[in-house]
Amino acid sequence: MHLTFTKSGVTTGFLFLLPLWLLSVPARGQGASLEAGLRFQKTLNLYYENGLTVQYRNPGLLSNRLQVGLTYVSSRLGSAIGSNAIKQDNVFLSGAYLFRMQRTVHPFVRANAGWFRADYESEIFKNLTNSSPTVSTELGVLVPTKYRFNAAASVGYNLITGDGSDSPGTLFPLFYQLSLTYSIFKPTAE
């Protein structure tokens, strides 16, 4: 079999082979952990908002107990698909502290800070506030597996919510989420 390599072909091949390589190599790293995956989130009495999350841990950060992350969730990937739900986006940075690291299930507390924006799609509503900073807390559990897949579930509370004046009306307080991530690299000890 002959393969012809072009510049774009190398790029395509790299993007195709990278996930296969990540799946095949044993769990290793320099003690750090990087996970990436999907986050499925539901706000109580409002929308499903799904998206992507990346979480990172390092022995230098509180002995691997501090997990920092970046997350994007949107109703565009949830309730707004094929419906009249408002298209709204959330992006936030997070810091979580993990407990009981030697056990199978790691409880955690997490603080998030980010930005929210809703698209009202009409000039009629140009005077309404449609964006806001966000601050939220979460309480949940992280379950790593030996197959590099991790699951985290939590209940969260938005400290900034809509109030009918200067905050977006679809920023609700209580949400719950499930994150399914893949460890791109993780410490051999785990």
Add this chain to the structure above:
Amino acid sequence: MKSLVPFLLLFVGLVGCNKSPDISPDTLDGDVVFDASLYQPEKYLVSRARPQPTPAEAQRPVLIAVHGYSASTFEWDEFRQWAGNRSDFAISQVLMGGHGRDYASFKQASWRDWQQPIMEEYQRLEQAGYQNISLAGSSTGCTVILEMLANGYFNNRQKPRQLFLIDPNVVPSDKLLTLVGVVGPLLGYVEADNTTGEDKHWYHYRPYETLRELRTVVDIVRKDLQKGFRLPAGAQLKVYKSETDHTADPVSAVLIHKGLKTSDGKAIDVSMVNSTLHVFTRLDLRENVTAQDRANQRQAFEDIALRLIK
């Protein structure tokens, strides 16, 4: 630790039970003050005043006006006063079920009970031969009207001509309402920040059971709008929404605009009003009413009347 669980459950039960407010007899919550429409329905309901209309009366537009959560017919009194002796349309002020009576009646009523008198008045007018019926709601009055539209109430009936929604409540501004199932039993009731005058026309105390009903009906309507539905053939609807509203979030207008279309798929009319009042058309008994508030009220009334008779 396990031995603490029954104790905690007992504590929560004791805290959650037997929460009764100290009701003043000179408020709507007590058993002395009632909504006037209960004594003299013929002064409020066209179907009671003119149960057998002449052909001319049957052709005249009738507007069924519905108040909001915890309120009473008073909320639409100013429109009746503004209309004065006009004979080109008539107003039927409906008192929602469980409202305008006393605390116990309010506590026991479901959102379907709230809605029932609207349907009864519509049916009475229809059966009496009235041929030009319209509906107007304020706040949660809009919510129950939207629910009637979404569930097909008008499918096999005479179609309403015009629908007017004043500060519709699809998304409450106080987002803690979403937690009423958890917090409500512990609180028992919440207290409204009414003036002394308002306490005779609005309930002062709001049992958590009624807040749970409110949460339920706004959630049903929000989901209906998310799926989308259309007005009955020939009907037109206009939303009037304060841009700042600490009771019904202005985003309610966005959800209605996105989710509700005319029968031929066109956008409904929405007017965002430069106001910070909830139900900006009711100014009586309010403190610090501005010239802008009066202008907003007058413009809305004129617009409603114009649409009714066109």
